[in-house]
Amino acid sequence: MNIEIKMILSLLPMFIIGAMIILVLISMVISRRNSGCSLILTLTGLLLSISVLIYCRYTETFVIIPFLSIDGYYIFFSLLILISSFATVIFSNIWLSFYPDKEEFYLLLLIASLGGILLASANNFASLFIGIELMSVPLLGIIGYASHNKFSIEACIKYSMLSFISTSFFLFSLALIYGHFGNLVFSEIGTEVTAEYLNKYPLLLVGLALLITSIGFKLSLVPFHFWTPDVYQGVPTPVITFLATTIKIAIFSAIARFLILVSITDHESIRMVLEVMAFLSIVVGNLLAFYQKNLKRFLGYSSIAHLGYLWISLIFINKHLFSLETAEIYLLGYLLSSLGLLGIITLISSRNQTSSLDNYRGLFWKDPVISIMMTIMMLSLAGIPMTLGFIGKFYLIMLLIIMHAWWLMVAFMIGSVIAICYYLRITVYLYLSPPMEKISSNYTPLTIGRLSVNIAVLILTILVIILGLIPQVVITFIKYAHPIPS
Amino acid sequence: MFLPWLIIIPIIGGFLCFPLARSGTEGPRWISLIVCVLILILSFEILWKNDYALMQYGKELSFWQHYSISWISRFGIQVHLSIDGLSLLMVLLTGLLGLMAVLCSWRELDSTGWFHFNMMLILCGVIGVFLSQDLFLFFCFWEIMIIPMYFLISLWGHKELSETSRITAGLKFFIYTQSSGLLLLIAIITLSLVHYSATGLWTFSYLQLLHHPQMSYTVEYILMLCFFIAFAVKLPLVPLHGAVIDAHSFAPTTGAIDLIGLLIKTGGYGLLRFSFLLFPRASINFAPTAMMLGIISIFYGSWMAFNQNDIKRMVAYTSLSHMGFLVIGIYTNNSLAYQGTVIQMISHSLSAAGLFIVCGLLYQRLHTRNMSQIEGLWHNINYLPALTIFFAVATMGLPGTGNFLGEFLILFGSYRFFPTVTIIASFGIIFATVYSLIMIQRTFFGSPNLSLRLKKISIRELFILGLLMCVLLGLCFYPQPVINISSWSYINIPY
Numbered sequence: 001m002n003i004e005i006k007m008i009l010s011l012l013p014m015f016i017i018g019a020m021i022i023l024v025l026i027s028m029v030i031s032r033r034n035s036g037c038s039l040i041l042t043l044t045g046l047l048l049s050i051s052v053l054i055y056c057r058y059t060e061t062f063v064i065i066p067f068l069s070i071d072g073y074y075i076f077f078s079l080l081i082l083i084s085s086f087a088t089v090i091f092s093n094i095w096l097s098f099y100p101d102k103e104e105f106y107l108l109l110l111i112a113s114l115g116g117i118l119l120a121s122a123n124n125f126a127s128l129f130i131g132i133e134l135m136s137v138p139l140l141g142i143i144g145y146a147s148h149n150k151f152s153i154e155a156c157i158k159y160s161m162l163s164f165i166s167t168s169f170f171l172f173s174l175a176l177i178y179g180h181f182g183n184l185v186f187s188e189i190g191t192e193v194t195a196e197y198l199n200k201y202p203l204l205l206v207g208l209a210l211l212i213t214s215i216g217f218k219l220s221l222v223p224f225h226f227w228t229p230d231v232y233q234g235v236p237t238p239v240i241t242f243l244a245t246t247i248k249i250a251i252f253s254a255i256a257r258f259l260i261l262v263s264i265t266d267h268e269s270i271r272m273v274l275e276v277m278a279f280l281s282i283v284v285g286n287l288l289a290f291y292q293k294n295l296k297r298f299l300g301y302s303s304i305a306h307l308g309y310l311w312i313s314l315i316f317i318n319k320h321l322f323s324l325e326t327a328e329i330y331l332l333g334y335l336l337s338s339l340g341l342l343g344i345i346t347l348i349s350s351r352n353q354t355s356s357l358d359n360y361r362g363l364f365w366k367d368p369v370i371s372i373m374m375t376i377m378m379l380s381l382a383g384i385p386m387t388l389g390f391i392g393k394f395y396l397i398m399l400l401i402i403m404h405a406w407w408l409m410v411a412f413m414i415g416s417v418i419a420i421c422y423y424l425r426i427t428v429y430l431y432l433s434p435p436m437e438k439i440s441s442n443y444t445p446l447t448i449g450r451l452s453v454n455i456a457v458l459i460l461t462i463l464v465i466i467l468g469l470i471p472q473v474v475i476t477f478i479k480y481a482h483p484i485p486s
Numbered sequence: 487m488f489l490p491w492l493i494i495i496p497i498i499g500g501f502l503c504f505p506l507a508r509s510g511t512e513g514p515r516w517i518s519l520i521v522c523v524l525i526l527i528l529s530f531e532i533l534w535k536n537d538y539a540l541m542q543y544g545k546e547l548s549f550w551q552h553y554s555i556s557w558i559s560r561f562g563i564q565v566h567l568s569i570d571g572l573s574l575l576m577v578l579l580t581g582l583l584g585l586m587a588v589l590c591s592w593r594e595l596d597s598t599g600w601f602h603f604n605m606m607l608i609l610c611g612v613i614g615v616f617l618s619q620d621l622f623l624f625f626c627f628w629e630i631m632i633i634p635m636y637f638l639i640s641l642w643g644h645k646e647l648s649e650t651s652r653i654t655a656g657l658k659f660f661i662y663t664q665s666s667g668l669l670l671l672i673a674i675i676t677l678s679l680v681h682y683s684a685t686g687l688w689t690f691s692y693l694q695l696l697h698h699p700q701m702s703y704t705v706e707y708i709l710m711l712c713f714f715i716a717f718a719v720k721l722p723l724v725p726l727h728g729a730v731i732d733a734h735s736f737a738p739t740t741g742a743i744d745l746i747g748l749l750i751k752t753g754g755y756g757l758l759r760f761s762f763l764l765f766p767r768a769s770i771n772f773a774p775t776a777m778m779l780g781i782i783s784i785f786y787g788s789w790m791a792f793n794q795n796d797i798k799r800m801v802a803y804t805s806l807s808h809m810g811f812l813v814i815g816i817y818t819n820n821s822l823a824y825q826g827t828v829i830q831m832i833s834h835s836l837s838a839a840g841l842f843i844v845c846g847l848l849y850q851r852l853h854t855r856n857m858s859q860i861e862g863l864w865h866n867i868n869y870l871p872a873l874t875i876f877f878a879v880a881t882m883g884l885p886g887t888g889n890f891l892g893e894f895l896i897l898f899g900s901y902r903f904f905p906t907v908t909i910i911a912s913f914g915i916i917f918a919t920v921y922s923l924i925m926i927q928r929t930f931f932g933s934p935n936l937s938l939r940l941k942k943i944s945i946r947e948l949f950i951l952g953l954l955m956c957v958l959l960g961l962c963f964y965p966q967p968v969i970n971i972s973s974w975s976y977i978n979i980p981y
Binding site for chain 1: 557558559560600625626629630633636637640641649653656657660661664665668669671672675676679
């Protein structure tokens with residue numbers, strides 16, 4: 001067996017993050033809860049893992065150990081997960097400065113990212129379940145971190161209820177699937193499953209339906225989306241960053257790997273269910289986002305719509321390598337632009353505590369650089385040419401045409417027209433004349449925390465534009481990011 | 487290589503304006519002025535440097551200059567620019583109208599760098615549309631010019647109206663253009679996919695897609711319709727005219743000029759260059775329907791124009807009616823009508839620009855656009871009444887102006903093939919006379935309000951209108967250069 005050194009290296013992030021969790025715990029004891037220490041440890045751990053993964057990015061080989069597949073697919077998705085965790089840490093710095101206890105936040109975040117990486121490499125229902133739980137349980141702590149805020153408590157309770165319900169659905173589906181196959185490995189299940197096979201065993205179909213339901217809850221797809229806006233409204237913006245990017249990418253990567261290896265979408269009714277979910281998520285998410293006045297709720301609904309677009313690529317993922325490419329490009333665009341947008345919202349909402357749209361009125365005349373960056377992020381999310389978001393949209397349209405999915409194309413068209421309307425409506429707010437009574441803006445001094453968020457957003461903006469202008473770089477990169485079935 | 491510079495110069499100009507975005511200094515105005523002059527100089531340079539004798543009159547398409555580098559090799563997308571007679575004329579027109587727009591807004595707006603930044607981006611997008619030979623690139627430019635336009639409408643819109651109604655007008659414009667743009671994108675991708683599935687090669691190049699393999703007639707027809715809708719929204723044609731008319735009545739004077747002169751032309755240009763060549767069979771079968779829409783536009787536009795009280799809305803409807811002639815010319819499919827179409831495109835945008843500028847000047851002095859409140863201006867603003875009459879007469883297509891030549895050539899060319907359509911369309915000219923004369927009569931005749939002492943027309947304003955007038959007169963009395971230049975690209979538009 002010939003294992004490249006890079007493959008061993010690419011396993012490293014799990015160990016690094018695991019070690020950092022212990023180190024943060026130790027440092028909490030030794031340094032008498034000096035938050036700077038744990039912050040530095042967390043950032044180094046994440047940065048180290050990111051650089052290791054970037055070093056290993058062009059690998060053709062793969063390793064499969066009992067629970068994990070270490071391949072290009074894992075490297076790509078872990079990179080996205082770690083980048084978004086890194087951004088969350090940086091963004092949360094401003095918000096956490098009002099809190100006495102900061103270390104636990106970093107600790108919980110590290111554990112959840114470890115769960116995310118595990119999900120990206122899970123090739124087995126057992127590791128999938130461990131990953132999901134490793135991510136969801138610390139998430140409860142993160143969501144409820146602002147425990148003095150009653151909205152935060154509400155969000156925490158809502159999320160925990162739904163999280164437990166979806167976990168129990170997941171476990172039940174696991175039981176049914178295991179009961180049928182006596183096996184939990186995706187690739188071995190995949191060798192048996194065909195459309196005719198599924199037709200013969202209705203109980204297996206029930207199990208798969210429960211699995212889809214549980215994943216639908218986690219990804220907040222319509223009709224399982226009701227918790228999203230409430231939870232988003234209740235938590236601080238950095239936590240939204242974590243919810244909207246890290247969690248969703250991790251779960252998406254796991255379910256995508258399952259669907260690639262096990263071709264359940266060949267079955268007529270399963271495909272129809274997925275199509276209906278995508279259709280509804282796009283239309284309902286966009287329509288509801290259109291009517292929001294609160295920026296956080298708006299973000300919740302727009303993330304539902306984006307996940308709906310991504311869900312489309314899952315429907316065809318076992319037929320064509322192109323749909324995986326679509327999903328990856330779209331996800332990268334979504335990640336970079338929503339991280340940028342959330343960073344800016346973190347900056348602005350740290351000045352004034354409300355998340356109403358009125359805070360953004362006339363921002364351009366006070367802070368031109370930030371509003372230009374926000375405009376670029378909005379345009380990228382709306383999919384306007386010369387940004388990375390457009391490349392994702394381009395891929396998606398191509399996928400829909402290749403697959404002759406005309407109903408989804410209709411949904412896509414309706415959705416993207418509505419999306420452009422609301423993104424632009426918010427954007428134009430930035431350039432209106434500022435309201436008179438608020439002209440005496442409370443000037444906030446530039447701390448290190450704010451500066452680092454500014455720099456992070458600047459880098460993200462440049463990336464969105466550069467990668468949108470020269471998408472070939474990304475396309476070459478993701479050529480290696482596919483799971484190789486054994 | 488001049489071609490990339492034609493696109494890069496406005497971008498550089500825009501970004502130079504940008505640091506001055508918040509200060510109301512003179513800088514941005516001079517920068518945009520220089521950019522427009524540079525575009526004009528560059529395009530004249532291209533015109534003079536080319537040796538037309540070398541042009542091959544063969545079956546292959548030929549362009550004067552090419553510029554191409556690889557862009558996204560995964561899909562064989564290139565940055566491929568080239569220019570021929572038709573695109574050169576359009577670029578020249580763009581430069582001229584850009585210049586007018588800059589001069590026009592010289593004093594009128596609290597014009598900041600942000601305004602000029604948007605304007606430069608529109609210029610860049612429009613020139614890009616005229617030059618690009620790669621359909622993906624074409625679509626990028628096509629979309630790029632919409633966003634700044636939205637900002638111009640919703641931020642600098644008509645002052646009398648509330649902010650929300652301006653934003654709504656901008657949004658309406660955006661929804662129309664954006665949804666039709668999506669159709670265009672889907673059609674472009676489908677075309678490329680058809681090529682890929684037949685040959686195994688990814689390409690978005692216009693020249694290669696022209697020789698696309700046979701697709702089924704239904705597919706061709708649907709794709710052609712997608713292209714047609716996208717272009718018709720920008721023309722505008724009757725069922726799709728709502729957004730553009732609204733945008734006119736809400737837009738600032740300069741925005742209106744841009745819209746009419748630049749965006750509209752991309753619609754006509756797109757129909758000429760893409761719709762017909764890529765889908766010849768479907769287009770020929772679609773011609774009667776398109777002409778029908780053209781006739782409806784002619785009559786609907788002129789009747790609506792006759793009904794308006796708002797002077798700017800009236801001008802917008804007149805342009806709708808002229809676009810009807812344009813579509814008839816394009817779908818007639820012969821060389822005479824094609825030459826008429828080119829002249830009509832140029833002269834119509836010049837005359838409409840003139841009328842829009844006149845509206846702006848009147849509004850500056852009277853602070854109303856309602857024609858029923860304006861009366862007896864005949865002796866009031868020194869040269870303005872005379873100039874207005876000239877542009878109104880040009881709009882109705884009186885001999886001596888370019889519009890006459892354009893309409894004459896279109897009708898002349900189409901009579902041989904579509905006599906009925908031509909006869910019906912000719913009656914449209916009568917209504918053109920009616921609405922332009924009624925406008926003159928309402929605003930300039932009647933009992934003068936003697937207490938009104940209005941500011942005289944300034945040298946700058948006189949220069950703008952005078953220049954437009956000279957070009958329009960020149961187009962009729964000596965149209966041969968324009969016909970020559972455009973005929974060099976006629977072989978690119980073979981029927």
